[in-house]
Amino acid sequence: MGLGPRSAHKARRQFSGAGRRGRAARGSGRPPPGRDGCPQLPAAARAEQAPEALPHLSPEALGYFRRALSALKVAPDAAEERELMARNILKEVEAQALALATNRTGSEMLQELLGFSPLKPLCRVWIALRPNLRFVACHRCGVHVLQSALLQLPRLLRSPAEADEEEEGEDGPSQTLEELVLGLAAEVCDDFLFFCGDTHGSFVVRTLLQVLGGTLLESERVKPRGSQSSETQRTSARECKPTDFEVPKTFLNRLQDLSACFLKDIAVFITDKISSFCLQVALQVLHHKLPQHCAHLCDAVIDYLSSRNSSAGGSPLLLFLRDQTSSRLLEQVLLVLEPERLQRLFKNHFQGQLYSLAEHPIANFPLQRLLDAVTSPELLSLVFEELSPALEAVLARGHPGVVVALVEACRRVGAHQAQVLQLLFEAFHCAEPPSRQVACVPLFASLLAYEVYYELMEEEGAVPAEHQVEMASARPLREVTVLGSLLLQHLLYFSNPGLVLRSLSALTGPQLLTLAQSPAGSHVFDAILTSPSVTHKQRRRVLKTLKGQYVALACSRHGSRVFDAIWSGAALGARKEIAAELGEQNQELIQDPFGHHVARNVALTTFLKRRQAWEQQQNSVAKRRRALNSILGD
Template sequence: MIIMGKFKQNSSTDTEPKVKIGVLKEETLNYYRRVSQSLDGGFDNEEDKNLFVNNVVSQLNEEAISVAQNQTASRIIEDLITLCDKDQVRCLITAFSQDWYTVCTDRFASHVLQKLLMTLPGYLSKSGESTLRDKDNNKDEKTLEQLLLLLCDFVEEHIEQFVSHMYASHIVRVLLEVVGGVSVEEKLVRSKLSRGQNKEQKEMFKPCDMPEPVKEKLSTLTDNIMSLNNLEGCLTETLSTTVIQTLLLVLHRRNPQLCQEHCQKILQVSSLLSDTSAEDTEDSGLPPLVQNVSGSYLMEQLLALSSETVHQEMMTKLFQGKALLFAVDPQANFVLQKVFTTIKDSNQFKVLFKELSHHIEDILAIHHLGVISKVAETCQRLACCQDKFVKHLQKAFHCYKPEERRKSIVPLLSSLSTYEVLYNTDSPKGGKMSESSIEKPAPLKPPLSQVNLHGSVILQHMLRFEDPSPAVDSLLSLDPVQLVQLACNPCGSHIVDTFYKSSSVSGNCKEQMIQRLKGCYLELACSKNGSRALQTIWDCSSLKQKTGLAEELSKHESKLQGDQFGRFMHRNFAIYHFIHRRKDWRELQGAKIKKTQNV
């Protein structure tokens, strides 16, 4: 086959046409399309498959790089690699080793190399590497381990360029995973564009123990990356910062002590914890790193991976006294959310909470809802500041005074509207009703068909508080129509789920909810989200409550069976047995309840 290669310039003449990178002759491309058809069609037996793969790999030996640079052919090779054995993988990597630079920096060939590299942990962690040479009795052929070490050496030589290269940076990331024997999250290894083009999840390999020479390469690669001349600039550059994040994640699993050392080095290089850091802050009073999109992601990793001592130092020097600045910044607020996720000391949390508690309404006004959600989550997790949080939240939604307004917290959080907006009143923050608002009666039943995601999450945390009464009382004050709207909403249904699953909510309150929903079970059962909420109610109900629920649904058996969601409720609740074999139904449900209680 004749393959068209890269752009080439002939020094002897300027009249020769330039050849485009990745463009194959039609006959070559057709060959690989036929290969793709054969792969899709499958093989009758293992022998046929091995013969076919061997033939294609033999063909690729001479043209692997040029073919891998073609968009269509590269994806076909990636599919082929999933069928390759150890020796065939070695042959392909050997072909790529003829020009590491081109393969690492090419848009499509780099993906093929990534695919090959991800197969290596499964081979190198097993014994029998030396048999590869014996198979063809060729001592000049390099083993997989040797090829991997050669690639590591090459990447180390070009690390300055590769860490910020559009395609080579992906090779560096995967290489760190492979030599470390640890597979990290897909979102750190593949770009958004790459993940969008390929909907399949990244192949994750199991943690494995790599050979000693390979393990040593993790240390040398680490030293090269952390000794970059422009390390400070790399901390805010999109591609290089993800390389550093991958490095830290791998080290966290393989060498925690070294990971901590490099976490501290990054903090030192960025001057985040130094006394002079204030001089380097932007006009907003925050360090540039946390205001940068890429830098903020790195900061989140540092918070997640740092030791308690370093975490404590970050809290004291970086966040205390600046929590509100973080909360209102478009990018730094995500770092603050990570702080709440990782914080373990309730005293530290109380300090940050005090700074933010009087500004909840301001934070909500600029739509940084995730900050408030994380505050609620931390209040629940650390079991502190719960009453204060509810009080300040009610003040933020203007329903703290007068007292009767407090039962409206569920509709207000669901819609993320203040009391005056939702109920169309002219009352000021203090809660004193004006004459106009008294004359104009407020609607008593605002619809709950639209539920905000963050509002739902906050309510779920409130239902898990030690005293969930503010959220419980508000839920029980809703009329059946509002409860059904809430349960049939994608976000609202999770509020109903949490209400029944929470150990803080009393059985008496759950019984009241069941009574309020009587007459609405069919509507719930025939709703996509409502049926899921109804399933949770069923799972948490007593035999008496289940009997009442089944009694109501049994009157509409035909409608249940004819509905795409209702038929599952008909089956799960054994409505047929309830109607025709009531005694057996009671025994079955009683046994299930006992089994659940024992678990």
């Protein structure tokens, strides 16, 4: 299978690329973003000029709006009073809207003000910006103001009758919010290539597509300042749940017009990095709101790529799967394709090429999305048959995300679970002798082969040594990787997670504590506590190892979250034992920034001073929980 168990790679059995799942993860192999080689948009479309006299925002005006915003934030919670303040401030904004939008500090304040704005004041600000809308949309500060205005629509889109009644007697703006949005969409549609190809303008297009479709995508939401690290944002696209809201039918009609614009210049949207992002968002929105239009766009992308010059290895699509820009688009296509189209695409372009894709630094990501999209046992069997012999080789190439995606597909579809677990044992060198299988959890969590984890020096071709329990117990648990944690979580949701649970039960108290205190490892406990495949008896067997570790667990940032989850599901007898253990170090607990929250949730003071009252309280909580569970169960 792939690399033999005693191959030349033995000395480097740490499976690299064990960082976070995503293109920007350390060791992922995905090259940094760039536009080299991308076709350029027409020069005329890039020759946008700023207004002749860009208004200047004086320090006095900036100070006024800063003070006004601060006063608005601390205003009484009464809706009418706060709304009146917002109207008065936004009335002043109208005269200086362009100056505020194009000033870095002013733009940030205006974005916050729009979050408080009622319907008609927002329309007036929009109308004030409309003569320079094209410039604002492509300005590095102004673009965020337009995005913020668009993102107010879920809050403000109500029936005209309600809006009129709410603001009766006030001079209304010359256009409604619906008309303003449609006007912006018409302007974007008229010069679609320019807006989509502009670094800043593309953000407006992407937000506009979501608003027209009544779908806000989690992956496209405006991030707070200072939270732009890839570490917190590499969520699988399949896991990003959209937020839907009602929109007028005219919005969906305009969305159809914009989707047709992609078809006119499909080559640009496939190969230009900035423009491609717009098409990716369009596919997600259309998938939720207009599936037929989404399928039409997917067919256009696949047909275009399939019509290029064939590669020496087979389908011309393979060339684009290895390209920085088009591979990202193909990832999204794979996630929104209907099952029948997905299976046809696999047979026409992917079949027979999975290993070469899995080992490629770019193409392994579209392969992961293919695995994420698999829902039928038939397609999973075809993929599994081709990938299963190469799991160790894929890990050695530093692409554990492919293996995790395959395991997740086996969990989701409910097939090939025993086989993939056995293959993982072989890839991590803990299949033979059988005594090594009890060490699988530390190996999977750290993504290290047995010899590397335990620092063994075995000769080529030598018989693998038996597992030494004493040696394993004395060794601290190594760092838990994000992908290793995901791998364990999926395995715990298998129909028979017995071997993994046996390995968890073999961990010592300090080792299990290290797992619970780890940012990634703490989520393994979520799977232990919630998986329907884990019985109460198996759960208790794992958790009893934590006896004597509960104070350290409660005084940890991530461990305290695990403690809360354990406490929530514990019976009264187990709660008494845990509370008694915490009570022995009550002072240490209440002085800890995390521990004092645990002490409060456990009602530790009541437990120590009024035991009978504490038991009555816990019994009441247990009865309410059982009643709620019975209702939810019905």
